[in-house]
Amino acid sequence: SAWLGALAYGIMKLFGPITGLFVMRFNNRAALMLGCFLCSVSTLVSSFIVSMEVLYVTYSVMYGIGASLVINCVMVLANSYFDKHLGFATGLVCSGSSIGALVLAPLSHFIIQTFGWRMAFRFFSATFVCVGFLNCCVKPIKRKRKGDYEQDKNNTIENEMSFEAKVSKRPSLFRNRAFILWVIGTAFGMFGYLVPFVHLVSYGVTNGIPVSKCTYFVMVLSGATTIGRLVSGRIVQKGYLNSLHFIQLCMIVIGVLFMILPTITSFAGLLPFIAFLGLVDGCYVVLLPMVTCSLVDYNDAILAWGMLAGTCSLSVTIGPPAAGALFDIYGNYNIAFHAAGAPVICGALILFFIPW
Template sequence: MAPVSEQPAPQGAGDPPHAAATPLPDPPVEEPRRENGGEWCPGSGNPVAPSGESGAQPRAATEAPGSAAAEPPEGGWGWVVMLAAMWCNGAVFGIQNSCGVLFVSMLQLFDDGEDKQLAFKTAWVSSLSMGMVFFCSPIVSIFTDLFGCQKVAVIGAAVGFAGLLSSSFVSTIEPLYFTYGVLFACGCSFAYQPSLVILGHYFKQRLGLVNGIVTAGSSLFTVSLPFLLRVLIDSVGLYNTLRVLCILMFILLLAGFTYKPLVPNAKDKEGGKKGKFRFPPEKKICNFSVFKVLSYRIWAFGIPAALFGYFVPYVHLMKHVKDRFGDSVPEEVLLLCLGITSGVGRLIFGRVADYIPGAKKVYLQVASFFFIGLMSMMIPLCHVFGGLIAVCLFMGLFDGCFICIMAPIAFELVGAQDVSQAIGFLLGLMSIPMTVGPPIAGLLRDQLGTYDVAFYLAGVPPLIGGAILCIIPWVHERQKLKERAKPVDGETTEKMLDNENTLVLDTTEKPVKEMESGV
């Protein structure tokens, strides 16, 4: 669509009659490309603000309906939004990553001495919670596009608050599957994803820096929250600790109100045009065309294959340390090490990925899975606490590497147009192994009396998944070579159509000229 300066001026009273009677047809409008819930201008690679709820729009964006969207303000209210998104990232994943402390407390609270599968049953609580956060990602993407960031985030935080509060009133382990594993986790998912989408409304040039600060919230909470949880559990018990955590969710609810999008969402656009909201076509809501890309299919199924053992250390490491070393060591230090080095890894490898071209960034994920698998296998071999600290330092470093380059790889494989839903589908597929892995490890612990075999087996899937991902750069290069041959045929066809249109115009213009000469 032409910019404001190129739009034809409106016809006035002094214009010639034929100019008003025969307006020129509008040029064809190219379908805007979308990334991360945001709109992309035709023919450009620069993101405009993601779709969100209608809010205070900049002047340039509201001058004319056909004008190009304004540049993000690069600050202002955006810094408040950044802090709110940082709190969201920290609150959601700080609680999820500290589940090992809650897991030990649940075992002590619900242990009646008769249930021989208590570790297996209790592990399902944390596994369901983390799995549902990712499982809901494709659904959250759709709701964010339809209703905007603010409404989705606020409602999600309210649901998470209700789930966490209701978890503090249960008397057995089974209700926690729903209150904590489903209700609380779904609320976290709906609150989390809009916090990333809204950043594109306010930042463009500084978006990398802002994303780094926001994701650092997860590391900060992961470092500090385990110690706070241990103090709270020892002093007021598990139930009151969960009620204290509700304060974090209530602040998250208030933070959602700061997400004032600068671009109307789908509901506002449709309602403004027709006065009544209608859902967009199904193909626009769920875009399954990304699975037609072979390299993406390999990536989308290779990563889940590598994650069957990924969440096992976060859930069971605290209990393993208590079984092996008793109360003589501060097991929360291990989560501290994981959180610190994960934040460092995101900064280092995120920068390194900028210098690796194209789909070869996948090799960073291959290396990260190799080291994560190796470190998981080394956990049972550590008979001194210092060895476990070294293992967690390396594991956190490569965990940050794996996480920080997911979006750049998705961009390389499917392009800007489909990257948002490509990431959503991937996170949804990741939820399955992350949910199944820890309960299996708990079952092995119940049957064998030790976590050794569980940690050995947890290291195998990352090695297998990493081997699968190795072929992606080669497959992607072959796809690009095939696509380079297609534009040649397309250009030839386009030229033939242009020549045909020229001939048609010439044949229609001649009779008109003859009639005018006759008159």
């Protein structure tokens, strides 16, 4: 059953490039509303399914595609509406998921314990409908950035072209050396990035910490990453740190923290450690879309993010199961967490080759 969620997450990342093309063909609002519709139908239909094989289609595939349309679109949505306050706006957008985790984690646990997982799925189906109505407020706009006015004549001609002609006319993102290095470094780091977060509760249990206490790890992590996402946007906006160097610093710190984690085994020691990790992780999450958008043309932002997500889909899908296999072999998380930290640090080093 664990593969249901893992496959859905992998498909969500894998369909990133298709999400980018969909938004280019239509607009953000259409992608968000279609994504919410697919997620709502997926959770509603899955609540009536009794076969695990069918759930792989109704939940893993359908929900993964819907979530891809929503999440990949949202990650670069602020780029279409903000210039001066882009950093803070991106931080606010990204903090939504961590705030949601704080609220929905105990709520979903209560619903499952009281009414069962089927009713929980139906509840979430209704929430997706509500979110779909909220997406009606997302007004598609065409803003002009600095230097766009000189291209008005070319833009008028391009607007008369078909969508297929526009895409073929646009130069490939993979001819962009900086973007290629960015994708390689990020994908490399993603091999280990999710490992400690996925196995955090299990790590606490293996060290003799009760499950009831381990649930506090998730709450502390969600709260800390929310703060990190809001603060990092301000830091970049004020110009205190270059965004590329900032994300490299975050990756190196995260990698080192992953390697230090096996030395901390007590509940009292893990709480502040997780809080600090959450702060740094919050900065990293906000900087991902910001750096991606800064390396490509404004009109290619959503497609670039989709390609990055699609490339990283294999990394984020393989990493956590590989760490679980290492735990089964050695009986502890020492090797797994060290192996998780190394690719994150290496990914940060690869980014030094980006011409900035």
